[in-house]
Amino acid sequence: MLKESLRMSLGNIRANKMRSFLTILGIIIGVMAIIALITVMESATGEVTAQFESLGTGKLTVQAGGTPLKQGLRETDLRRIEQLDNVSGISPSLSQNISVVWQGQLLEDVTVKGNGYAYFRKNPTAVEKGRPLVPVDFDQYSRVCLIDSELAHELFSGVDPLGQQLLVKGTRFTIVGLLADPDVDDVMSQMQAMGEDGSLMMPYTTYMRLFGVKGVTGLEVYVSDSDRTNDTVEALEALLDECFNYHDGSYSVINMEGLLDVMDTMMSLMTNLLVGIASIALLVGGIGIMNMMLVSVTERTSEIGLRKALGAKPRSIQIQFLMESVILSLLGGIVGVALGLLVSKLLSNLMNIAFVFSPGAVALGVGFSLAVGVIFGWAPARKASNLNPIDALRSV
Amino acid sequence: MTSLHETPFFQMTDICKGYPMGDEWQPVLKNVNLTIEKGEFLSVLGPSGSGKSTLMNIIGCLDTPTSGEYILHGRRVDQLDENQLSTLRNREIGFIFQSFQLLKRQDALANVELPLIYAGLSVQKRRQRAEEMLCRVGLSEKLHYMPNQLSGGQQQRVAIARALATNPSILLADEPTGALDQKTGRQVMALFRELNEEGRTIIMITHDVKIAANASRIVRILDGELSEGVVEDA
Ligand SMILES: Nc1ncnc2c1ncn2[C@@H]1O[C@H](COP(=O)(O)OP(=O)(O)O)[C@@H](O)[C@H]1O
Ligand SMILES: [Mg+2]
Numbered sequence: 001m002l003k004e005s006l007r008m009s010l011g012n013i014r015a016n017k018m019r020s021f022l023t024i025l026g027i028i029i030g031v032m033a034i035i036a037l038i039t040v041m042e043s044a045t046g047e048v049t050a051q052f053e054s055l056g057t058g059k060l061t062v063q064a065g066g067t068p069l070k071q072g073l074r075e076t077d078l079r080r081i082e083q084l085d086n087v088s089g090i091s092p093s094l095s096q097n098i099s100v101v102w103q104g105q106l107l108e109d110v111t112v113k114g115n116g117y118a119y120f121r122k123n124p125t126a127v128e129k130g131r132p133l134v135p136v137d138f139d140q141y142s143r144v145c146l147i148d149s150e151l152a153h154e155l156f157s158g159v160d161p162l163g164q165q166l167l168v169k170g171t172r173f174t175i176v177g178l179l180a181d182p183d184v185d186d187v188m189s190q191m192q193a194m195g196e197d198g199s200l201m202m203p204y205t206t207y208m209r210l211f212g213v214k215g216v217t218g219l220e221v222y223v224s225d226s227d228r229t230n231d232t233v234e235a236l237e238a239l240l241d242e243c244f245n246y247h248d249g250s251y252s253v254i255n256m257e258g259l260l261d262v263m264d265t266m267m268s269l270m271t272n273l274l275v276g277i278a279s280i281a282l283l284v285g286g287i288g289i290m291n292m293m294l295v296s297v298t299e300r301t302s303e304i305g306l307r308k309a310l311g312a313k314p315r316s317i318q319i320q321f322l323m324e325s326v327i328l329s330l331l332g333g334i335v336g337v338a339l340g341l342l343v344s345k346l347l348s349n350l351m352n353i354a355f356v357f358s359p360g361a362v363a364l365g366v367g368f369s370l371a372v373g374v375i376f377g378w379a380p381a382r383k384a385s386n387l388n389p390i391d392a393l394r395s396v
Numbered sequence: 397m398t399s400l401h402e403t404p405f406f407q408m409t410d411i412c413k414g415y416p417m418g419d420e421w422q423p424v425l426k427n428v429n430l431t432i433e434k435g436e437f438l439s440v441l442g443p444s445g446s447g448k449s450t451l452m453n454i455i456g457c458l459d460t461p462t463s464g465e466y467i468l469h470g471r472r473v474d475q476l477d478e479n480q481l482s483t484l485r486n487r488e489i490g491f492i493f494q495s496f497q498l499l500k501r502q503d504a505l506a507n508v509e510l511p512l513i514y515a516g517l518s519v520q521k522r523r524q525r526a527e528e529m530l531c532r533v534g535l536s537e538k539l540h541y542m543p544n545q546l547s548g549g550q551q552q553r554v555a556i557a558r559a560l561a562t563n564p565s566i567l568l569a570d571e572p573t574g575a576l577d578q579k580t581g582r583q584v585m586a587l588f589r590e591l592n593e594e595g596r597t598i599i600m601i602t603h604d605v606k607i608a609a610n611a612s613r614i615v616r617i618l619d620g621e622l623s624e625g626v627v628e629d630a
Contacts, residue, residue: 004513015501306497309458310558311486311514313479389458393497 001316002323009324012296013331020328023292026285027332027372028339031365033278035340038361040347041271045264047353052260059122060221060233064251067244072215075208077243082116084239086224086232089118092204093218096211100200101167102155110151111199112168114207118222130162130177137203144202146177151198166200169210173202229257279368285332286372293325293380297387304384305392318385325377326370333369337362403470406432406566406597411464411474413450413620424450425461426620432599434565437592439608440601441625442617448601449570451617455599456489456568457481469565486514490559492569496551498543498558504530505539508558515562529557533587549580556587560596567591569600573607585610 013020066072073081073092082090094114100107120132127146137144145166152161166173179201207213221236223229233253244250297304304317341357348355413425424447432438442448453459454466457473458481466474469488476484491497498507508526517525530539533553543551552572559567572588573581589610592598602608614625 001516011501302497303499306499307510307514308482309456309485309491309497310511311482311562313482313514315479316514390453393458393493 024332030282031336032340039344091116114204128180286376290376308389314385321381326373329373439611494571494574
């Protein structure tokens with residue numbers, strides 16, 4: 001019986017191609033909008049999240065301007081931060097551009113940075129050759145450094161830079177490693193100002209001594225267990241309060257993960273809002289289907305009467321009409337999903353973001369259109385099934 | 397009263413049907429009594445507005461009487477609900493309408509298959525049965541013609557084939573020649589007589605004495621009252 005209803009419904013839809021198409025246009029547009037919105041939003045969210053993650057999750061950024069009396073964090077403060085529970089290491093942002101000398105050759109504009117060893121733990125691929133900086137380098141103020149490929153290229157064409165000694169501010173530094181070229185996608189490294197002649201990295205303890213830096217105003221604190229980040233932020237803030245004598249506004253701690261959460265919430269809020277708007281299109285589409293079904297019932301009054309006279313039960317008439325509206329709206333849903341995916345693929349290409357296929361959105365689109373078909377087909381189907389065959393046959 | 401030993405094939409006892417008209421009750425059928433034997437060819441003859449269609453609706457199980465008892469093929473029909481009436485119509489009644497009532501978008505075969513769908517037959521059985529019926533009415537060449545490609549007489553034949561499809565106890569025809577010219581009407585009547593000779597029970601409703609004369613028995617209806625008539629020579 002169900003198969004029969006299906007056959008009859010399809011036959012009727014086929015017989016009214018143009019009208020059927022126009023009717024489901026509303027559903028197509030609604031579902032297309034929902035799919036495109038969700039997919040684009042999800043792709044965009046994925047993209048922004050990835051950007052944020054490249055900025056660093058599991059990492060706290062500390063801005064410590066300090067007080068007029070104490071500008072920035074002392075080396076002892078940094079040591080205490082390193083000892084905090086759940087802190088795997090720190091990386092102060094220390095850098096300046098100065099000249100570097102090797103065997104009488106002078107490079108004027110080299111970025112010299114003071115880093116923590118945690119930087120290398122966080123980025124295992126940061127070292128291309130040689131070794132990273134290790135805790136003992138920091139404890140002993142070792143005069144060791146790593147150089148990037150640009151500096152290596154400028155100074156040592158044809159010579160292995162490892163083991164060579166450079167003069168930085170009159171002090172000899174041994175090159176222990178070569179830094180890998182940063183990932184082009186890594187926003188963080190792109191943001192750092194680079195000297196014209198490349199850069200060089202040394203332990204921050206050594207850096208502070210060498211340049212007589214008393215206070216560090218910016219640093220990153222790495223967290224080992226990101227589930228406990230909030231506790232760590234509290235502990236860190238307590239420590240910083242103590243360092244700066246509870247002076248208001250002497251520092252700020254930025255938790256990237258917290259930002260990410262806020263952004264996620266905002267994005268999903270936005271998605272819901274847009275989907276809500278798109279649902280209006282679906283609603284309108286549903287009313288369109290209801291209208292067409294009602295017209296169809298009226299047009300086919302005598303057919304319904306005949307079917308009933310020939311033995312159709314009210315139920316089979318109802319199923320037939322319900323089936324028709326469900327098929328119509330599902331058809332609209334499927335076309336809408338296909339178009340929606342196409343549009344979102346185009347949009348994400350246009351916006352230069354990665355297209356993320358969202359099975360949830362597809363399920364939502366199909367589910368929505370199914371629901372629309374049932375809800376808006378119900379009343380017309382009911383009306384058809386309740387037609388009195390006598391009146392219906394007379395209506396010819 | 398029905399005897400315990402034999403259940404009648406078709407028996408209407410004191411059938412009344414009326415409609416409320418404002419505050420009043422308008423009777424349309426008044427104590428109709430009618431018994432039909434299996435294999436009879438009966439004409440119900442009456443002028444327009446006499447209650448023929450109302451009677452036909454009750455006979456055809458499309459409607460239930462206000463009061464009275466109706467037994468069809470040994471079953472009481474007057475108190476059945478809509479679903480039971482549907483099944484009964486499907487099994488026991490073959491409708492033939494004045495205006496053919498064919499589905500315009502379906503070919504002859506599909507039209508004849510229609511009642512078989514609701515009888516729950518499989519696709520193959522349906523097809524086979526519908527073909528047989530179309531052959532029976534002489535349309536074996538026109539299986540896939542659409543109604544608008546057929547003449548009026550042919551369309552009525554398709555309708556007759558459809559009425560025969562479920563092998564019902566009664567063929568119930570309402571003015572079957574009303575939309576046909578005289579010659580085609582006579583052909584259709586010839587087919588009716590043939591079917592009757594094969595043992596079909598036929599009830600034909602008409603206002604035309606000449607058409608009614610094809611039947612073996614005529615009853616007259618006037619203002620909702622039924623009376624036994626005589627077979628007049630056409
Ligand atoms: N549904 C109805 N409501 C009220 N009156 C009706 C209804 N159906 C039929 N009638 C009345 O019953 C009478 C008989 O109608 P009908 O059986 O159609 O006559 P016929 O078919 O012989 O022309 C008419 O007077 C008609 O007005
Ligand atoms: Mg009539």
